[in-house]
Amino acid sequence: MPPSLHAVLGASSAHRWLACTPSARLSEKLTERFGSESSPYAAEGTKAHALAELKVRKAFYDADGMSAAKHSRxxxxxxxxxxxxxQFRFQSLRDELGDIPKDMEQATDSYCDIVMEKYLSAKETDPSTQLYLEQRLDYSKWVPSGFGTGDCLIVSDSMLEVCDYKHGKGIPVHAVDNPQLRLYGLGAMDRFGKLYDFPAVRMTIIQPRLESVSEETLSREALTQWAEKDVVEKAKMAWAGTGDYVPGEHCQFCAAKAVCAARVSQALQIFQYGLETPGLIPDEQIPGxxxxxxxxxxxxxxIRTYAENQALRGQVWPGYKLVRGxxxxxxxxxxxEVKAQLLRAGYPSDQFEETKLKPVGEIEKALGKTAFRAxxxxxxxxxxxxxxxxxxxxKRVEFASADVDFQDLLS
Ligand code: SF4
Structure with missing residues (x-):
């Protein structure tokens, strides 16, 4: 299971503290003050990771031909x-997870299949191949106090592969140039590099709900060079909380995003328009x-969400109050019970029930693509x-028509 401790310079936030070095310490201050926000997505991700891990453990046991007698020896x-x-241990740990939604069941099945396929094919090539699950990966040689958890490692003299399970489906995550995966790769290489002769590290993201498996393979030298050239200095600054605040897409999951002065000042730049001259703003300013x-x-x-959340925690904002919307x-x-009551009262079911087809995507998922198409x-x-x-x-192709239907734009 994932550890509850988080590194200040965590691998999952590396894309942010590498771009905006003071962000890690600023987020830490806010988290100390207000606690960390837990989202239902995070809870769902934790449960899915735990289930995925159990499935791989059970599949490994079966593929290994293990038995209670062998295990006891x-x-x-x-x-x-x-x-x-x-099976017994699997079932009891799985029961502890409670109800599992169908799509989580399918996603973790896919993850387990992919991981086991990778492991068994590596094992076929090199019988000394080992599988490690939920390993603490220490990359503190390059990043102060840096560590994370590798979901699955497949290690042999031919290759070290780090697999990361992503349960989300809102944002596709790719392995190429991915600092989180590279830091895990460094941690894994540091741990196993002296025991095995693998020349390269493969970093793989498995995102089953987007049917995506994305990989990047770097030689030991290339991975170390990346760390030394692109990470070490920035990590020192991030640890010290120094450097420039740099707003960008990476602000999306920063704990400071609502109240970070750099981000506020970037957002407020829009209000510079219209300050100078009365009348209409010129068309030339619209693209800006x-x-x-x-x-x-x-x-x-x-900022609205932050102010509301703080008010719920007792913060008083002068001139504002909480009301029910x-x-x-x-x-x-x-x-x-409603159906039963109405039927007992003699109302036909077509007066209070409707049956309608599920959305296309749901039926396609339930039937599978082949049966769906046929x-x-x-x-x-x-x-x-x-x-x-x-x-x-x-990236989308530009719409080109001499006959634009302006109603379409306006509707
Ligand atoms: S909100 Fe953006 S600019 Fe501000 S600290 Fe976080 S990452 Fe940096």
Whole structure:
């Protein structure tokens, strides 16, 4: 299971403290003051990681042909380091996790299959291949007090592979140039580099809900060079809390994002427009304003959320008070009892129940792509996307028509 301790210069926030070195210490101060916000997504991710780990342990036990008798003949040290667990242990640890949503079940099954395929194929090539799960990886040689947890390591003289499970599906995460994975790779290389002769480290992100497996392989030398050239100096500054504040996309998960002066000043730049002359702002200024909308909108959302959360914790903001907003829609507290009551009263079910098809994506997922295509693929239609204005460097193909339907833009 993942440790509860977090390094100040954690690998998962490395993309942020490498870009904005004072961010780690600033976030730490805020976390000390207000505690860390726990989100349902984080709780879901923790549960999925725990389940994924159990599945791999069970699959390893089975693939290894292990039995209770063989296991009992191992020394205590061997038992301690053995990654597999039997069905009984698997079931009891799995029960502790409670109800598992269907998509978490599927995602962790996929992760387990991919990891086991990698392990078994490495083992076929090199029988000395070992599998390690949930290992503490210490990269403090390059980053002060830096450590993290590697979900799965596959180690042999041919290759060291670090696999990281990503349960989220909101943001695709790629392995190439990924500082989190590279720091894990460094930690793993430091730990196993003297025991094995592997010439390179493969870093793999498995994101099953996006059907994505992304890899980067670097030689030992290249990984060490990256650490020495791109990490060591910045990590020293980040540890000391020095350097420039640099706002950017990496602010998204920074604990300081609502109240960081650098980010506020970047977001407020939008209000420079219109200050100089009365009347209409000239069209030439619109592109500049468009380019600032995302930052401004996102900061406005963050500062509002921060102020509301702090008010809920007892902070008084002069001139403001907490009230209840609009009530949510009414809903049935016991739908089965409602149906029973109405049926008993003689109402036909078509007056209070409706059956409708699930969305296309859900049915496709339930049937699998092949059956979906064969059975109902020809009955799917899809309209055009709404026209939206995006920056010129956006990867999507530009819409080109002499006959733009302006109603589409305006609707
Ligand atoms: S909000 Fe952005 S600019 Fe401010 S400390 Fe965090 S990462 Fe740096």
């Amino acid at each position: 191992m020394s205590p040290a061997q038992q301690e380091s053995y990654p597999g667990i039997n 304003i468009l380019g600032m909308l995302d930052d401004a909108e996102s900061w406005i959302h963050d 609009k009530k949510p829609n009414r809903r049935w507290s016991d739908p089965d 059975l109902v693929g020809g009955l799917v239609s899809q309209g055009e996307g709404k026209l939206i204005l995006v920056p010129a460097d956006d």
